[in-house]
Amino acid sequence: MYYLSEQQRVLAEGARDKACPFGEDINLDAYIHDPDHDQVPTYDELVAEERETLVKAGFDVGDHDRAASFLQVNHAIGHCCRKVEGVEVMPMRQALELYDSLPEYWWQAVDVDADKYTAKVALDFDNGYFIRALAGTKTTLPVQTCLFMSSEKVLQNVHNIIVVEEGAELEIISGCATSHQMKQGLHLGVSELYIKKNARLSFTMIHHWGEEVVTRPRTVVQVDEGGTYISNYISMKKVRSLQMYPTAYLRGRGGTVRFNSVVAAPAGSHLDMGSRVYLSHPECRAEVISRAVSFGGDIVARGHLVGEDPAVKAHLECHGLMLSRRGLIHAIPELEGRAAGVEMSHEAAVGKIAREEVEYLMARGLSEEEATSTIVRGFLNVAIEGLPASLQKDLDELMARSNEGGM
Numbered sequence: 001m002y003y004l005s006e007q008q009r010v011l012a013e014g015a016r017d018k019a020c021p022f023g024e025d026i027n028l029d030a031y032i033h034d035p036d037h038d039q040v041p042t043y044d045e046l047v048a049e050e051r052e053t054l055v056k057a058g059f060d061v062g063d064h065d066r067a068a069s070f071l072q073v074n075h076a077i078g079h080c081c082r083k084v085e086g087v088e089v090m091p092m093r094q095a096l097e098l099y100d101s102l103p104e105y106w107w108q109a110v111d112v113d114a115d116k117y118t119a120k121v122a123l124d125f126d127n128g129y130f131i132r133a134l135a136g137t138k139t140t141l142p143v144q145t146c147l148f149m150s151s152e153k154v155l156q157n158v159h160n161i162i163v164v165e166e167g168a169e170l171e172i173i174s175g176c177a178t179s180h181q182m183k184q185g186l187h188l189g190v191s192e193l194y195i196k197k198n199a200r201l202s203f204t205m206i207h208h209w210g211e212e213v214v215t216r217p218r219t220v221v222q223v224d225e226g227g228t229y230i231s232n233y234i235s236m237k238k239v240r241s242l243q244m245y246p247t248a249y250l251r252g253r254g255g256t257v258r259f260n261s262v263v264a265a266p267a268g269s270h271l272d273m274g275s276r277v278y279l280s281h282p283e284c285r286a287e288v289i290s291r292a293v294s295f296g297g298d299i300v301a302r303g304h305l306v307g308e309d310p311a312v313k314a315h316l317e318c319h320g321l322m323l324s325r326r327g328l329i330h331a332i333p334e335l336e337g338r339a340a341g342v343e344m345s346h347e348a349a350v351g352k353i354a355r356e357e358v359e360y361l362m363a364r365g366l367s368e369e370e371a372t373s374t375i376v377r378g379f380l381n382v383a384i385e386g387l388p389a390s391l392q393k394d395l396d397e398l399m400a401r402s403n404e405g406g407m
Contacts (some may be wrong), residue, residue: 152185
C-alpha cells in the first residue's frame with residue numbers, strides 16, 4: 001500500500017464493502033483500474049473537442065493568467081507547471097516522496113475507512129495534486145487544476161491535499177471532466193484542505209462530467225483561527241450519479257466558511273449533495289447557500305450546521321426550482337445547537353416559476369422564453385467569486401435554454 005501505515009491499511013481493508021448511507025451504492029468491480037497502460041496525451045495531442053471540454057471545466061489550456069496548472073488524465077500526470085514564487089504545485093506522489101509522506105496532512109482529515117470509496121482510494125491510490133501557499137503569500141492569479149478521464153469505464157482514484165499557510169491567500173479553479181468519446185466512468189476523489197491562521201482560500205469546483213459518469217468526492221476542510229474558506233460548486237451538465245457531502249471544521253476563533261452551490265439536473269441525473277459545518281469556537285461564521293434546478297433529474301440537497309459554542313452564527317439556505325413534470329428536489333436542512341446562545345437559521349423552498357412573473361416580463365417586451373430564462377438566471381445568481389469569463393458565458397447560455405426542459 002502506498003504510504004499507508006499498517007493500521008491504516010487494516011482499516012481500509014475492513015472498509016472495502018462499507019457502503020455510504022447516502023446515494024446509490026456503486027459496484028467498483030464494474031470499472032477498469034489499469035494505471036500501467038495509461039497513455040497520457042500532451043496538450044498538443046488533445047483533440048479540439050477535448051481542449052474545448054477542458055475550457056468548459058474552467059481550465060485554460062494555454063496557462064494564461066494562471067499562477068500554476070495541474071492536469072491529470074486517468075491515472076497519470078498530463079501537465080504540471082508553476083509560474084509564481086510562494087506557491088507549490090506538484091503531483092501527490094512527488095510531494096509524498098519530497099516531504100517524507102507528509103505525516104501532518106496525509107489521511108489526517110479524511111478517514112481511510114469512512115466508506116468503500118475512501119478505502120478504494122487508499123488501497124489503489126493513483127495520484128492527485130499537492131498545492132501549498134507558503135506563509136504570507138498572496139497571489140493575484142489563480143491556480144488551476146483538472147482531473148480528466150478519457151478511457152471507457154475507467155476508474156480514477158485521486159487524493160489531493162491543499163495547504164494555505166498562515167496569512168496566505170490563494171484562489172483555485174478546479175475542474176473535473178471527461179473526453180467527448182467516453183460514456184461511462186467512475187471518479188473517486190479524496191481531498192484534504194488545511195486553512196491556517198488568518199489564511200484565505202477561494203476554491204471554485206466545476207463538474208463537467210459525461211452523461212453516464214459516476215463520481216464520489218470525499219472532502220474535509222480544517223480552518224484555523226481567523227481563517228476563511230469559500231467554496232463555489234457548479235454542475236450544469238448531466239451526470240448519472242453524484243454523491244458528496246464536504247465537511248468543514250472551524251477550529252479557531254473567528255473562522256469563516258461559505259459553501260455556494262449551483263446545480264442543474266437534466267432527466268437521468270441523480271445528485272445527492274450538501275455541506276456540513278462544525279462551528280466549535282467563538283465568533284465563527286458559516287453560510288451554506290444552494291440553488292438547484294431540476295429539468296427532470298433528481299436532486300437531494302442537504303445542509304447541516306453544528307453550533308458548539310455560544311458565540312457562533314450560521315445560516316443555511318436551500319432553494320429549488322422544478323422546471324419539469326418529472327424529477328425530484330428533496331431539501332434536507334439541519335440545524336444542531338449544542339450550546340445555549342448559538343445563532344443559527346435556515347430557509348428552504350422548492351417551487352416553480354410563477355406565471356405572473358413571466359407575464360410581467362412579457363408585458364415589458366420579452367418573449368416567454370426570454371422571460372423564463374431571465375427568471376431562472378436570477379434564481380441561480382449566488383454571486384460566485386472568481387468565476388472565469390468563459391464559464392460565466394456557459395452558465396448564461398444554460399439559463400437561456402432553461403425553457404427547453406434540459407440541456
